[in-house]
Amino acid sequence: MTGPDPDAPSGVRAGRLQPARTTPRKAAMSHATTTRTWFVTGATSGIGRALTALALQRGEQVAAVARHSAALTDLHAEHGERLLPVEADVREEQSVRRAVEATLAAFGRIDVVANNAGYGLFGAVEEATDVQVRAVFDTNVFGVLNVLRATLPVLRRQGSGHLLEGSSLYGQSAHPGVGLLAATKYAVEGLTDALVAEVAPLGIAVTLVQPGPTASAFLTNLDTTGTLADYDGTVRAVQKALAERPPDAFSAPERIAEGMLAAADADRPPLRLALGASGARDMRAALEARLAELDEWRAVTDAVDA
Numbered sequence: 576m577t578g579p580d581p582d583a584p585s586g587v588r589a590g591r592l593q594p595a596r597t598t599p600r601k602a603a604m605s606h607a608t609t610t611r612t613w614f615v616t617g618a619t620s621g622i623g624r625a626l627t628a629l630a631l632q633r634g635e636q637v638a639a640v641a642r643h644s645a646a647l648t649d650l651h652a653e654h655g656e657r658l659l660p661v662e663a664d665v666r667e668e669q670s671v672r673r674a675v676e677a678t679l680a681a682f683g684r685i686d687v688v689a690n691n692a693g694y695g696l697f698g699a700v701e702e703a704t705d706v707q708v709r710a711v712f713d714t715n716v717f718g719v720l721n722v723l724r725a726t727l728p729v730l731r732r733q734g735s736g737h738l739l740e741g742s743s744l745y746g747q748s749a750h751p752g753v754g755l756l757a758a759t760k761y762a763v764e765g766l767t768d769a770l771v772a773e774v775a776p777l778g779i780a781v782t783l784v785q786p787g788p789t790a791s792a793f794l795t796n797l798d799t800t801g802t803l804a805d806y807d808g809t810v811r812a813v814q815k816a817l818a819e820r821p822p823d824a825f826s827a828p829e830r831i832a833e834g835m836l837a838a839a840d841a842d843r844p845p846l847r848l849a850l851g852a853s854g855a856r857d858m859r860a861a862l863e864a865r866l867a868e869l870d871e872w873r874a875v876t877d878a879v880d881a
C-alpha cells in the first residue's frame with residue numbers, strides 16, 4: 576500500500592482543525608490483480624443496478640446487496656460467479672454484517688463500497704408524520720451508517736478502499752417538498768465531511784455521489800405526506816411542476832453509474848461528485864446564495880468577536 580499524499584488536504588494541519596476539501600490520493604490496492612470487488616447496496620433497481628451491471632461488464636466482481644435477490648437472477652445468469660447476490664436490509668445491522676462476511680468468504684476483499692440504497696419522502700416538513708420521518712432516516716442515514724460500520728473494518732485491515740456515499744442534489748440544496756429527504760442527505764454529507772479526513776490516513780477514499788433527477792424507480796418508491804391546503808402555493812405547486820417535467824429532464828441511471836465508475840477509477844477522487852447538469856446548477860445556486868448571505872451579514876458576524 577502507498578500511504579496518503581502528505582500534501583493532500585487533511586482534517587488537522589499545523590494544530591488547526593480544517594475541513595477537508597477533497598479526497599487525498601488513494602492508496603493502491605495491495606493485491607496483484609486489478610480486478611476489484613464491489614459491495615453495492617440498492618443493487619436491484621435504478622442507479623445501483625446500473626452500477627452493478629457496468630462493473631460486471633468491466634470484468635469486476637460485485638457483491639450485490641438486495642432485500643430480495645431474486646431481482647438479480649438475470650444478471651447472475653449473465654455473469655456467473657463474478658456476481659454474488661446477498662440478501663440484506665440496510666436497516667438491520669446484523670444482516671449487513673452477514674452480507675459483508677458472505678462477500679469476504681466469496682471474494683476475500685472489498686475495494687469499492689457503493690452505499691447507495693435509499694428512497695424519498697415528499698411533502699411539507701410539517702405534514703410528514705413522526706413514523707414517516709423516522710422511517711426515511713432509518714434507511715437513508717442509519718442504513719448508511721450500518722454499511723459504514725460493517726465495511727470500514729475490512730477497508731482498514733486492507734489499508735485501501737473507496738466509499739461511494741449515496742447523496743443527492745438534495746445533499747446541498749432543497750426546495751419546498753423535499754425538506755425531510757434533504758435532511759437525510761445533508762446528514763450523510765455532514766458525517767462524510769468528517770469521515771473523509773478520519774479515514775484518509777488509513778488509505779481509504781470517500782466520495783459523496785450527488786445525482787440530479789434520475790430515471791429510476793425513485794418516484795414510484797416515493798413516500799408522500801398529507802395535503803394541508805396552506806402548502807398548496809409552495810409544496811403542491813412544486814409537486815405539480817416536478818410531475819410535469821419531460822422525460823429528458825431525467826438522467827439515465829447508466830450515465831450516473833458511469834460517473835461513479837469514473838470516481839472509483841480516479842487516482843485522486845473528488846469528495847463530492849455532482850452527476851447531471853440540472854442538479855449541479857441547483858447546487859451551485861444554493862452554494863452561491865449561502866456565500867452571499869455570509870458576506871452580507873459579515874458585520875454582525877464579526878461584531879461577535881470585536
Ligand SMILES: NC(=O)c1ccc[n+]([C@@H]2O[C@H](COP(=O)([O-])OP(=O)(O)OC[C@H]3O[C@@H](n4cnc5c(N)ncnc54)[C@H](OP(=O)(O)O)[C@@H]3O)[C@@H](O)[C@H]2O)c1
Pocket residue numbers: 616617618619620621622623640641642643663664665666691692693694695714718741742743744785786787788789790791792793794796828
Ligand atoms: N432517482 C433520483 O432522482 C435520485 C436523485 C438523487 C439521488 N438519488 C439517490 O440514489 C440512490 C438510489 O436511488 P434510485 O434512484 O436508484 O432509486 P430506486 O430505483 O428506487 O432504487 C433504490 C434501491 O434501494 C433499495 N433499498 C431501499 N430501501 C432499502 C433497504 N431498507 N434495504 C436494502 N435496500 C433498500 C431498493 O431495493 P428494493 O428493490 O428492495 O426496494 C432499490 O434497489 C438513493 O440513495 C437515492 O436517494 C436518486
